[in-house]
Amino acid sequence: NLDLRLFLNQWASAFTLTEETRHGVRHSIQFFDHQGDALHKVYVTEQTDMPAWEALLAQFITTENPELQLEPLNAPEVTEPTATDEAVDAEWRAMTDVHQFFQLLKRNNLTRQQAFRAVGNDLAYQVDNSSLTQLLNIAQQEQNEIMIFVGNRGCVQIFTGMIEKVTPHQDWINVFNQRFTLHLIETTIAESWITRKPTKDGFVTSLE
Numbered sequence: 001n002l003d004l005r006l007f008l009n010q011w012a013s014a015f016t017l018t019e020e021t022r023h024g025v026r027h028s029i030q031f032f033d034h035q036g037d038a039l040h041k042v043y044v045t046e047q048t049d050m051p052a053w054e055a056l057l058a059q060f061i062t063t064e065n066p067e068l069q070l071e072p073l074n075a076p077e078v079t080e081p082t083a084t085d086e087a088v089d090a091e092w093r094a095m096t097d098v099h100q101f102f103q104l105l106k107r108n109n110l111t112r113q114q115a116f117r118a119v120g121n122d123l124a125y126q127v128d129n130s131s132l133t134q135l136l137n138i139a140q141q142e143q144n145e146i147m148i149f150v151g152n153r154g155c156v157q158i159f160t161g162m163i164e165k166v167t168p169h170q171d172w173i174n175v176f177n178q179r180f181t182l183h184l185i186e187t188t189i190a191e192s193w194i195t196r197k198p199t200k201d202g203f204v205t206s207l208e
Helices: 050-060 085-093 100-108 112-118 131-142
Strands: 002-006 011-021 024-033 038-043 124-127 146-151 155-161 166-169 172-177 180-185 192-199 202-207
Touching: 085 100, 085 112, 085 192, 100 112, 112 124, 112 192, 131 166, 131 172, 131 192, 131 202, 155 180
Parallel strands: none
Antiparallel strands: 002 155, 011 024, 024 038, 124 192, 146 155, 166 172, 172 180, 192 202
């Protein structure tokens, strides 16, 4: 299964593209943020209802093509946490839902990694950056269902299911499922953490 979470306040422009590829003509709608970075792309497939696609484009397409007003991405402010490590640890242990973690970060002026470092090793600890490849391979071999979250400033894609095929290529980790693909450059991973977040139903364990 695939789920999407869209943060439309980050979306600034949308384009329809028609491209010549070695496999033929490819049609898409592509969405970009205020910095000009791609957020989300929707492609035509063999199963696409082309009259419906064309009707959708006709509804929203414009003949005007104003110059893009791109904005620089503001660097995040470096600020001091507002709580002690002990207080953050206590708040973390008191959570009953994983979504309360975002409130914990905001309330205490923390980044994710600052929160990880503040709590005990039973709640968060750093691991080698090769852990993702190992996890994907083990999940595929054991056909264990997992969830994968991949996001940018304007969109988060959530995959739930079993991994069909993991293919490494140079620095890339590639996951190929019939209805899901993932491409990630392992060498760009800066830090990897195992986290355990309490809920009313038990702990949710993640590799972040």
